[in-house]
Amino acid sequence: MTTNVPVGQTREGGLDRPILITGRGGSGTRLAADIAIGVGVFLGNEFNKSSDSLEYEDAVKALMWERLQGATQGPDWLERWRSTFRDRARDVLATGSWPGDRPWGWKLPELMFVLPEMCSIFPDGRVIHLIRHPVDSSLRRTHLTSRLDNPVGTIALPAAYRGLGLDPALIDQHKKYMHNAIAWEYQVGSVSRWARANLPAERYLEIRYEDICTRAPEVQRLVAAFAGGHIDGAPLPVVDTTRMRSYELPDPRVEDVWAVCGRTAELLGYSLADIEDTTSA
Secondary structure: OOOOOOOOOOOOOOOOOOEEEEEOOOOOHHHHHHHHHHOOOEOOOOEOOOOOEHHHHHHHHHHHHHHHOOOOOOOOHHHHHHHHHHHHHHHHHHHOOOOOOOOEEEEOHHHHHOHHHHHHHOOOOEEEEEEOOHHHHHOOOOOHHHOOOOHHHHHHHHHHHHHOOOOHHHHHOOOHHHHHHHHHHHHHHHHHHHHHHHOOHHHEEEEEHHHHHHOHHHHHHHHHHHHOOOOOOOOOOOOOHHHOOOOOOOOOHHHHHHHHHHHHHHHOOOOHHHHHHHHHO
């Protein structure tokens, strides 16, 4: 039987060292969370069907709202959020089922928008970023950050347009797959470039959705080594490979998506040939 211990008294459990798992919503981030949980990472006590860590959701969304609205003025702004998140982490770890000798953290797609702040609040935090080919990600159903029918999307999608130097008035003229592509470029591009420039290798891990689908044991070993978890007896995630592709080639939308996302995709090691290879396999 394990018992809780005060935060900071274990090798993986120090309050400065959460595992922050994120990725563009709708890209398979649930699988990344399931792998982390399987290798022993404590991601909280309450989850939704996407394995989002609900105990942190309201605070992350509130910080995201302020950041995207530009409400980041004054020397006390980040300090206020530092207190909020560190107190929240203490509460989650102290009142839940965390055994005290396991790595801990949380998973939310919205962390994409506030990663620099999170890494300042938790100076030894480690980031697992799930990525997915932009064409496959864009030519599927829209995520809430790609729509204006919800509070998150009403600030996230215009922010993506502005971030790419586009007039948000174009939102009404573009089709849904272009909303997805522009949101992918803004979110994935911003996170990957910032993290690669500001975090050392031991604090930043990119994992591919495609590799989870085809090489899950290898990804599991990477996550366990990165997070300080274990693979003995760890279950592999249940993957629905039918969700990898929701369109058929040739598809004229592919070139449109690549025109928006190609530069970042190549930075991440993707190419248009990946689409052809997957189709012919």
